[in-house]
Amino acid sequence: EKGNFRHFMQKEIFEQPTVVAQTLNSYLRQIDQSVALPQIDFDLSAIRRVTIVACGTSYYAGMVAKYWLETFARLPVDIDFASEFRYRDPVLEPGGLALFISQSGETADTLAALRHCKAAGQTVAVLVNVPTSSMAREADLRLPTHAGPEIGVASTKAFTCQLAVLAALAAHMAVRRGRFDRAEERDVVAHLAEAPAALNAALAHDADIAAMAHLIAPARDVLYLGRGPDYPLALEGALKLKEISYIHAEGYASGEMKHGPIALIDEAVPVIVLAPSGPLFEKTVSNMQEVRARGGKIVLVSDAEGIAEAGEGCMATIEMPRVHPLIAPLVYAVPVQLIAYHVAVAKGTDVDQPRNLAKSVTVE
Ligand code: M6R
Numbered sequence: 001e002k003g004n005f006r007h008f009m010q011k012e013i014f015e016q017p018t019v020v021a022q023t024l025n026s027y028l029r030q031i032d033q034s035v036a037l038p039q040i041d042f043d044l045s046a047i048r049r050v051t052i053v054a055c056g057t058s059y060y061a062g063m064v065a066k067y068w069l070e071t072f073a074r075l076p077v078d079i080d081f082a083s084e085f086r087y088r089d090p091v092l093e094p095g096g097l098a099l100f101i102s103q104s105g106e107t108a109d110t111l112a113a114l115r116h117c118k119a120a121g122q123t124v125a126v127l128v129n130v131p132t133s134s135m136a137r138e139a140d141l142r143l144p145t146h147a148g149p150e151i152g153v154a155s156t157k158a159f160t161c162q163l164a165v166l167a168a169l170a171a172h173m174a175v176r177r178g179r180f181d182r183a184e185e186r187d188v189v190a191h192l193a194e195a196p197a198a199l200n201a202a203l204a205h206d207a208d209i210a211a212m213a214h215l216i217a218p219a220r221d222v223l224y225l226g227r228g229p230d231y232p233l234a235l236e237g238a239l240k241l242k243e244i245s246y247i248h249a250e251g252y253a254s255g256e257m258k259h260g261p262i263a264l265i266d267e268a269v270p271v272i273v274l275a276p277s278g279p280l281f282e283k284t285v286s287n288m289q290e291v292r293a294r295g296g297k298i299v300l301v302s303d304a305e306g307i308a309e310a311g312e313g314c315m316a317t318i319e320m321p322r323v324h325p326l327i328a329p330l331v332y333a334v335p336v337q338l339i340a341y342h343v344a345v346a347k348g349t350d351v352d353q354p355r356n357l358a359k360s361v362t363v364e
Pocket of ligand 1: 056057058104106110156360
């Protein structure tokens with residue numbers, strides 16, 4: 001049921017503070033501020049390498065996880081689209097954990113990749129939202145998200161719940177590998193616990209985003225830029241916009257702009273910059289200057305500090321709460337989803353059932 005919402009996608013975007021809190025509840029132990037994974041019967045500290053395999057939005061969650069697993073746990077991480085992974089004869093060595101991320105748990109390419117890894121002797125973990133799915137049944141370790149049923153074809157709440165679990169997993173691996181002491185673990189737990197409130201604060205800017213949607217709706221092409229763990233959010237923003245508004249969009253790592261895509265920039269191509277203030281912010285500001293010098297129109301998504309520093313001369317700014325870098329990818333998912341949603345509504349496309357798409361892709 002959609003309740004007071006016009007679309008399932010909109011309802012699911014607004015459910016995020018609740019379902020992320022629900023999901024975190026089953027991974028964070030408040031009593032001692034630690035991360036607790038479901039019961040497992042193998043030794044996680046013996047894992048030498050992680051291979052992440054997924055499709056679409058779930059793949060972008062995996063890209064964020066690569067940053068976390070490498071930074072926190074110092075584990076080498078490979079990541080690939082399931083459709084590529086399956087056919088490239090990947091090197092799978094003993095001591096490898098293969099992690100499959102899927103909302104539905106039924107995506108054909110991801111499931112086939114899982115079976116391949118299992119046959120090759122990898123430990124198989126799945127991060128799924130549907131507990132009765134094929135992937136859940138076939139895994140050695142199940143990491144459920146508690147997003148509840150996701151009806152809109154565009155994945156929203158499943159994504160933020162996946163990120164919440166992945167951050168908890170990365171912290172847990174860091175502890176098991178002796179990379180995190182108790183204080184560091186507690187720190188991550190405290191920052192993750194702030195995510196639901198931060199998501200609420202991000203959602204409070206819904207009306208601002210609706211009001212600027214008409215600036216994007218007429219565009220034929222849109223670019224999204226992000227850096228570090230927010231780079232996958234740029235890819236996710238572009239996917240969301242393509243999927244439901246049918247506007248061609250590309251996500252780029254901010255620093256890659258000058259290696260090609262900058263040739264596209266003119267006043268007809270809006271550039272959406274995802275840039276929480278922090279250590280990488282200055283770099284992104286210089287990328288914004290490169291865009292502006294070529295007549296590009298920028299929408300800056302940042303916190304008050306970032307907007308105060310770099311908002312001048314932008315076509316629009318969208319203010320996010322100031323958050324710890326760990327939870328920025330979760331928080332910045334909200335404006336990315338709402339931009340796509342409001343642009344699609346402005347264009348009058350079918351938000352919940354976009355053309356040519358199915359909720360679950362069970363053909364290869
Ligand atoms: O159920 P899954 O997470 O395995 O689905 C993967 C993709 O098909 C899915 O994320 C797709 O890209 C969405 N429509 C994105 O919004």
